[in-house]
Amino acid sequence: MSEKGIFPSRFLFYIITISMFLLILSSVFLLQFGNTSLIPRSVFKLILLNGTSIYLKPSVKNEQIKLPFLSSGSSQVDAQIPIENGESSCQKSSNGKKMCNSWQQKIKSCNTNQALLRVYMYDLPSEFHFGLLGWKGKSNQMWPDVNDPSRFPSYPGGLNLQHSMEYWLTLDLLSSNTPNVVRPCAAIRVKNSSHADVIFVPFFSSLSYNRHSKLQGKEKISVNKMLQNKLVQFLNMRNEWKRFGGNDHLIVAHHPNSMLDARGKLGSAMFVLADFGRYPTEVANLEKDIIAPYRHVVRTIPSADSAPFDKRPILVFFQGAIYRKDGGAIRHELYYLLKDEKDVHFAFGTIQGNGVNQAGQGMASSKFCLNIAGDTPSSNRLFDAIVSHCVPVIISDEIELPFEDVIDYSEFCLFVHASDAVKKGYLLNLLRGIKRDQWTKMWEKLKEIVRHLQYQYPSQPCDAVDMIWEAVARKVSSVRFRIHRENRYRRSEQTT
Numbered sequence: 459m460s461e462k463g464i465f466p467s468r469f470l471f472y473i474i475t476i477s478m479f480l481l482i483l484s485s486v487f488l489l490q491f492g493n494t495s496l497i498p499r500s501v502f503k504l505i506l507l508n509g510t511s512i513y514l515k516p517s518v519k520n521e522q523i524k525l526p527f528l529s530s531g532s533s534q535v536d537a538q539i540p541i542e543n544g545e546s547s548c549q550k551s552s553n554g555k556k557m558c559n560s561w562q563q564k565i566k567s568c569n570t571n572q573a574l575l576r577v578y579m580y581d582l583p584s585e586f587h588f589g590l591l592g593w594k595g596k597s598n599q600m601w602p603d604v605n606d607p608s609r610f611p612s613y614p615g616g617l618n619l620q621h622s623m624e625y626w627l628t629l630d631l632l633s634s635n636t637p638n639v640v641r642p643c644a645a646i647r648v649k650n651s652s653h654a655d656v657i658f659v660p661f662f663s664s665l666s667y668n669r670h671s672k673l674q675g676k677e678k679i680s681v682n683k684m685l686q687n688k689l690v691q692f693l694n695m696r697n698e699w700k701r702f703g704g705n706d707h708l709i710v711a712h713h714p715n716s717m718l719d720a721r722g723k724l725g726s727a728m729f730v731l732a733d734f735g736r737y738p739t740e741v742a743n744l745e746k747d748i749i750a751p752y753r754h755v756v757r758t759i760p761s762a763d764s765a766p767f768d769k770r771p772i773l774v775f776f777q778g779a780i781y782r783k784d785g786g787a788i789r790h791e792l793y794y795l796l797k798d799e800k801d802v803h804f805a806f807g808t809i810q811g812n813g814v815n816q817a818g819q820g821m822a823s824s825k826f827c828l829n830i831a832g833d834t835p836s837s838n839r840l841f842d843a844i845v846s847h848c849v850p851v852i853i854s855d856e857i858e859l860p861f862e863d864v865i866d867y868s869e870f871c872l873f874v875h876a877s878d879a880v881k882k883g884y885l886l887n888l889l890r891g892i893k894r895d896q897w898t899k900m901w902e903k904l905k906e907i908v909r910h911l912q913y914q915y916p917s918q919p920c921d922a923v924d925m926i927w928e929a930v931a932r933k934v935s936s937v938r939f940r941i942h943r944e945n946r947y948r949r950s951e952q953t954t
Contacts, residue, residue, distance in 0.1 A: 558920035573646035578654035620838040621664035624710040641916040644927040664713035686720040735834035752838040756818030758845040775824035777807035821846035870903040
């Protein structure tokens with residue numbers, strides 16, 4: 459080839475190379491300095507992070523904008539929540555999901571632009587909620603004043619407490635509109651139901667069952683059953699219920715016997731439950747419902763006071779009812795296997811007298827605490843063990859656990875099939891084979907996880923109330939998906 463032919467080829471190569479370099483350089487420049495007029499502010503990049511839609515603004519570093527759940531029939535709320543470096547209070551589970559959202563900081567004033575979940579709460583008469591605690595408001599006063607805890611009634615103690623989440627969730631919603639209460643901004647109460655992601659039904663159903671399920675005097679129907687009947691009638695008349703058939707409603711029914719008469723009629727709603735032991739799958743299931751932790755009854759051991767491996771002389775601890783029906787029959791089998799072992803405490807116990815304190819002291823002095831299926835798959839005993847930093851040994855094949863999509867219980871619990879647990883020597887050989895360093899890793903994890911299982915007022919970031927609201931938020935998108943699919947042929951069917 460002649461020199462004249464080679465020269466244009468080389469020249470063309472150099473031109474293309476330089477052009478590509480300038481193109482790459484200009485692209486980098488535009489992305490780095492996107493806050494100038496060269497890029498309109500309306501140009502955002504949409505990415506998917508952990509299955510959640512997030513917008514990234516080029517003009518602000520470390521700023522994420524969470525898209526709110528869209529409510530049918532309502533306009534989208536512009537939710538812009540900046541996150542500053544070092545402000546996150548969340549933890550990540552082993553699967554990478556956040557246990558609680560990083561923007562859920564304690565704030566004095568929460569609004570619909572900040573909240574993860576917008577909740578409409580029915581103004582039910584007090585007989586459904588605080589009236590069951592003896593509260594009587596002034597004329598035209600629907601709710602107690604939550605500014606001052608001394609001005610609203612406390613929840614009954616003892617075993618009543620273990621199902622008290624109906625109380626804590628209602629208080630949290632009331633406080634969301636109270637400027638002086640400092641709390642996380644996971645959920646906020648809205649006044650217009652069309653702007654809500656979920657509709658909350660403030661019925662203290664567990665308290666109603668515990669206190670009012672038996673006939674009194676000349677009653678022909680118990681207060682508990684009467685309230686359920688009135689609630690069903692109330693909901694069936696509401697446009698909010700009719701709009702989506704109750705699919706977007708949230709009802710707390712944590713006691714396994716609560717809402718016994720109404721649950722089948724209201725089964726389209728989301729339930730907050732302890733487990734599914736006494737529910738048919740068409741009424742309650744993991745697809746739509748939320749499993750909430752029991753409220754523990756023993757005291758929480760401060761991390762600094764928690765006894766390490768060598769300071770816990772008891773290998774295995776269990777104290778409670780031994781003879782149970784249904785799946786709980788395994789308890790008396792294990793009792794006869796373990797009762798005579800020297801480093802095992804397996805005894806009958808109740809809350810009567812000093813029973814709760816004795817159980818708490820025993821758990822805090824034990825390396826492992828048995829959580830065995832009883833009349834239902836779950837019990838409060840698991841959460842008493844966790845706040846005592848006693849490694850739970852779960853022997854309940856049908857158990858469901860709170861927030862298991864973001865919490866890996868295998869990091870701090872041992873799971874044993876019931877069929878293996880009743881084999882002679884199996885359980886003790888397993889537990890005695892766990893060395894100090896293995897146990898200590900689980901013990902350290904227990905101390906971290908306690909905060910997610912605590913109920914309190916006001917609620918705190920990543921506590922049980924905060925975690926329940928976030929669990930509800932994770933269900934909302936699937937609820938909307940189901941509603942929208944059911945609405946596909948609504949218009950055409952109405953015209954026929």
